[in-house]
Amino acid sequence: MSHNYKLGELIIEGKTKQVYELVDNPELCLLQNKDRITAGDGVKAHDLEGKAAISNATNGKVFELLNQAGIKTAFVQIAGETASVSRKCEMIPIEWVTRRLATGSFIRRHAGVPEGYRFNPPLQETFFKDDANHDPQWSEEQIISAQFKVNNLLIGKDEVDIMRHTTITVFEVLERAWATRDCALIDMKIEFGVDNKGEILVADVIDSDSWRLWPSGDKRLMKDKQVYRNLTTVTQADLETVKRNFKWIANQLDHLVPPPSSLVVILMGSPSDEEHCQKIAKHAMALGLRAQLRVSSAHKATEETLRILAEYEGSGEKVVLVAVAGRSNGLGPVLSGNTPFPVINCPPVKPDSVSQDIWSSLNVPSGLGCTTVLYPESAALAAAQIHALHDHLVWSRLRVKQLTNFVTLKKADKKLRNLNL
Numbered sequence: 206m207s208h209n210y211k212l213g214e215l216i217i218e219g220k221t222k223q224v225y226e227l228v229d230n231p232e233l234c235l236l237q238n239k240d241r242i243t244a245g246d247g248v249k250a251h252d253l254e255g256k257a258a259i260s261n262a263t264n265g266k267v268f269e270l271l272n273q274a275g276i277k278t279a280f281v282q283i284a285g286e287t288a289s290v291s292r293k294c295e296m297i298p299i300e301w302v303t304r305r306l307a308t309g310s311f312i313r314r315h316a317g318v319p320e321g322y323r324f325n326p327p328l329q330e331t332f333f334k335d336d337a338n339h340d341p342q343w344s345e346e347q348i349i350s351a352q353f354k355v356n357n358l359l360i361g362k363d364e365v366d367i368m369r370h371t372t373i374t375v376f377e378v379l380e381r382a383w384a385t386r387d388c389a390l391i392d393m394k395i396e397f398g399v400d401n402k403g404e405i406l407v408a409d410v411i412d413s414d415s416w417r418l419w420p421s422g423d424k425r426l427m428k429d430k431q432v433y434r435n436l437t438t439v440t441q442a443d444l445e446t447v448k449r450n451f452k453w454i455a456n457q458l459d460h461l462v463p464p465p466s467s468l469v470v471i472l473m474g475s476p477s478d479e480e481h482c483q484k485i486a487k488h489a490m491a492l493g494l495r496a497q498l499r500v501s502s503a504h505k506a507t508e509e510t511l512r513i514l515a516e517y518e519g520s521g522e523k524v525v526l527v528a529v530a531g532r533s534n535g536l537g538p539v540l541s542g543n544t545p546f547p548v549i550n551c552p553p554v555k556p557d558s559v560s561q562d563i564w565s566s567l568n569v570p571s572g573l574g575c576t577t578v579l580y581p582e583s584a585a586l587a588a589a590q591i592h593a594l595h596d597h598l599v600w601s602r603l604r605v606k607q608l609t610n611f612v613t614l615k616k617a618d619k620k621l622r623n624l625n626l
Contacts, residue, residue: 210235210284216293220247221260222410227290232401234293235284236410242447244434246336253444257287259451263412265289266458267379271407273462273493274378274601275609276371279398279408294398294408295356298334299348301368303327303376304392308417308424309431311392314342320424327376329369334396345369356399363619367405367612368397374608375407381597382461383418388428391417413451428454467592467599468495468522469585472513472540474502474530481553481581482529488585493602494592503530503539510536514544523595525588527551528575532558534565541575547591548575551584 213226216234223237238257243250261283268280279292304311307322311330331348332340345365353360372395380390393416398408413429420426428450436443469489471482479498486496501510517524526548528537537550550566566577578584586603593600 210290220250221414226293232293233281233290235288235290237288238410242414242430242433242444244430246339249434249439251439251444253448255448256451259448259455260410260412260414261287261289262455263451263458264410266455266461267411268407270382270458270462270598270601271375271378271411273598275605276375276378277404277406279400279406291408292398292400292406294400294406296396296398296408297353297355297360297368297405299343299368300332300334300340300394300396301372302330302332302392302394303372304330305376305380305389306391308391327373329372356401356403358399358403358405363615364405367615370608370611371397371405371407374604377604378597378601379416381600383457385597386457386460387421388457389419389422391419393417413454418454461597463598465493465495465598466523467493467589467596468497468517468524469527469588469592470497470499470517470524471527471529472499472501472510472536474500474504474528474534474536476500478529478531478553481551482527484581485527485529485551485584488582489588491602492585492589492606493596493599494585494589501536503535504533507539510539511543514540517546518544523592525549525591527584527588529553531555531562532565534562537566537575537577538569538573541569541573547588549584549587550575550577551579551581552577554579 211228212235213228216224216226220243221239221241225235225237227233227235238260240252240254240257241250242253242256265283268278271278272280279294281290281292284290304324305327307318308320312318312320331343333343334340348360348365349362375395376393383390395407395411396409397405399405416429417427417431418429420428432450433447471485473479473482482498486498489496499513501513503510524546526540526546528534528540528548528550530536531553534550534552537548541548552562552566554562569575576587578587589599589603593603
């Protein structure tokens, strides 16, 4: 346990963790993991030395990835080997399960569906947290009808919609990340809490108790808690195998949050276009891209433009080029004609010559594939969508941007709908 935090009251104790108040910050709490593994609502339980540290590391890395992608979570930081600090939330008593392949309880409940049946989009299920009744499955209508009041927020249809969209986004972000390690995320469960500002956050923990993971998509290679669930008798050797699997997962997660590598190079024909280019760079960096600004005129310094191009082609980096040139845009077409890199034109149009400025970027010679967008944000988004094909973090930022748009509209609609005009 970390000694940097002054612990207050024990708020709650579960099968595998304890949650403490923090004396110096009432908005935060400390989650202390236990060296304990359980299954079947606690019917099967064993002490497993070292599990607390592995679970804590796994949870920290998963939430770091989600936070980097832009998802709103309760996680703040790791606080020692077996503990972490989170925003204090009141929990919504629902488990949100997302499935990509049919397996486990789903095929037991749905006779005739073969194991491995693929859900596109991922299938969503909800379960009411009630150990005594083995967490019964609930419909959306049951959740809404229960009228849960959580930290003064009434959980209605809008809140359920927000949680459903968030859950699928969390699953897809982690599925993409695991795919980079040749590992299939089969299904997973998450929970939500509401903080004292009425904000719905992904809360609790996400560790190897939370998902099914099949390396190379092969069930026989499973590395998750299902290995423990499947054991009829549990020997010390079995527990060591489970622990090794959990450790393998924690180690793999080190590779899932790489430093930004996808590069967008913004070439301007004149230094007077710098302000326009800075806007593109700002939007690009917000999407997880690295951005570089260069100045070169394809008309006045063709050789230098091609030399700059050769520099990036020889770097071995993954590059998308954005050409910023008004009037007669020679820059984009010259770049496009001399490199296989994607080229996006984003001319800085002037009000008095809009049509001519755009036309020179659109009416390019045959054999050239440069595209044209008008707004700095559009240029950054277009570059990010190209990079998202190989960079799971950029893909995640784009996916979360869609989620944020959805949530913002939902909240605005709810606010206006409830206005007493």
